[in-house]
Amino acid sequence: MGHQMLLSSRAARFWRSRDLGAPCECLVFFARHTTARLARILAGILLIVSVVLPACTKQKGAAAASPQNTAPPAQAVLDKSALPPDTGPTPAFDANRSFQYIKEIVAFGPRPIGSENHKKVENYILSHLKDDNVEQDAFSITPSQGTFPVRNIIAKFPGTRDGIIVIASHYDTNWPLRDTPYVGANDGGSSSALLLEIANQLRGNKRDGYSIWLLWDDAEESMRLPWYDPESLYGVRHLAEKWQADGTLKKIKAFILEDMIGDADLNIDHDTNSTPWLEDLVYQAATRLGYQSHFFERTLEIEDDHRPFLDRGVPCVDLIDLDYGYNNVFWHSSQDTVDKLSPKSLEIVGTVTLETVRMLDKMK
Numbered sequence: 001m002g003h004q005m006l007l008s009s010r011a012a013r014f015w016r017s018r019d020l021g022a023p024c025e026c027l028v029f030f031a032r033h034t035t036a037r038l039a040r041i042l043a044g045i046l047l048i049v050s051v052v053l054p055a056c057t058k059q060k061g062a063a064a065a066s067p068q069n070t071a072p073p074a075q076a077v078l079d080k081s082a083l084p085p086d087t088g089p090t091p092a093f094d095a096n097r098s099f100q101y102i103k104e105i106v107a108f109g110p111r112p113i114g115s116e117n118h119k120k121v122e123n124y125i126l127s128h129l130k131d132d133n134v135e136q137d138a139f140s141i142t143p144s145q146g147t148f149p150v151r152n153i154i155a156k157f158p159g160t161r162d163g164i165i166v167i168a169s170h171y172d173t174n175w176p177l178r179d180t181p182y183v184g185a186n187d188g189g190s191s192s193a194l195l196l197e198i199a200n201q202l203r204g205n206k207r208d209g210y211s212i213w214l215l216w217d218d219a220e221e222s223m224r225l226p227w228y229d230p231e232s233l234y235g236v237r238h239l240a241e242k243w244q245a246d247g248t249l250k251k252i253k254a255f256i257l258e259d260m261i262g263d264a265d266l267n268i269d270h271d272t273n274s275t276p277w278l279e280d281l282v283y284q285a286a287t288r289l290g291y292q293s294h295f296f297e298r299t300l301e302i303e304d305d306h307r308p309f310l311d312r313g314v315p316c317v318d319l320i321d322l323d324y325g326y327n328n329v330f331w332h333s334s335q336d337t338v339d340k341l342s343p344k345s346l347e348i349v350g351t352v353t354l355e356t357v358r359m360l361d362k363m364k
């Protein structure tokens with residue numbers, strides 16, 4: 001995965017208060033002030049409104065005219081009245097089978113771009129998608145370290161409704177760690193295995209909803225450590241440009257990114273870069289399944305595979321747990337191994353993802 005930018009526990013508390021019914025911090029704030037101070041605050045608010053409101057209006061106009069804004073207008077908040085009734089069964093997901101896939105991916109060893117192991121993992125993923133409609137987006141890149149082949153793999157499951165939901169995971173491991181025992185069981189392994197099991201659940205069933213495209217994206221990891229923006233996210237950047245050019249991008253209703261979702265101690269972070277209404281929808285899905293305690297306790301700003309799609313106006317959510325071992329110590333280390341992971345975490349993220357998809361399918 002990419003890198004985090006900041007931690008804000010206060011923002012997390014505020015965000016969670018919207019759903020947990022806690023008193024709004026604004027009300028608490030006002031209650032603590034005397035009448036005289038209240039008058040000054042109200043005057044301040046009036047000033048802010050007079051300055052900010054025209055600015056917002058201007059931004060909206062500019063966004064509507066921008067060729068970058070190819071997706072439907074992003075909602076600021078989730079319209080809960082548009083949600084389907086909470087009557088569906090828990091989505092099917094075979095967590096043990098998915099966990100076995102992690103073990104098999106890791107058994108190939110480190111899988112940096114350009115390596116034999118990487119080619120083996122490509123073939124392993126493709127071997128699970130033999131009967132599916134698969135698109136391969138292959139190209140080469142030339143960072144300062146040389147020329148490397150890159151391959152995005154996309155499995156498409158058609159639906160009855162006009163529009164596409166993309167569920168994505170990268171599958172490469174870090175090139176700078178190529179000569180270490182680093183196998184990325186959680187980082188790249190767990191999410192790639194999750195997508196293989198989601199494919200099993202989608203296969204053979206005519207979808208009553210949006211088309212689902214599963215994307216195993218490549219060359220995600222930075223060519224340098226620490227993270228170096230210009231030499232990272234090659235696969236998704238290539239695909240976002242391609243899908244913008246061929247008109248696919250404006251059909252994408254949601255981009256759901258899975259990253260480091262296998263940790264036995266599962267805490268999916270709230271990412272301030274993700275689209276608020278879509279992250280809120282995931283939280284509603286998690287709540288329906290009783291898994292909400294694993295979601296959005298902590299707030300981070302995360303740069304990850306969703307960035308090129310966010311930049312083009314696609315609603316995105318990054319499901320990522322960047323609290324992997326004490327102080328995230330297992331991340332990008334040889335300690336990122338299968339023994340730190342749990343099938344239960346795959347089940348939680350897999351079923352919440354599929355419930356989110358079901359809700360998107362049925363939303364007005």
Ligand SMILES: [Zn+2]
Nearest residue numbers: 001002187221
């Ligand atoms: Zn990573």
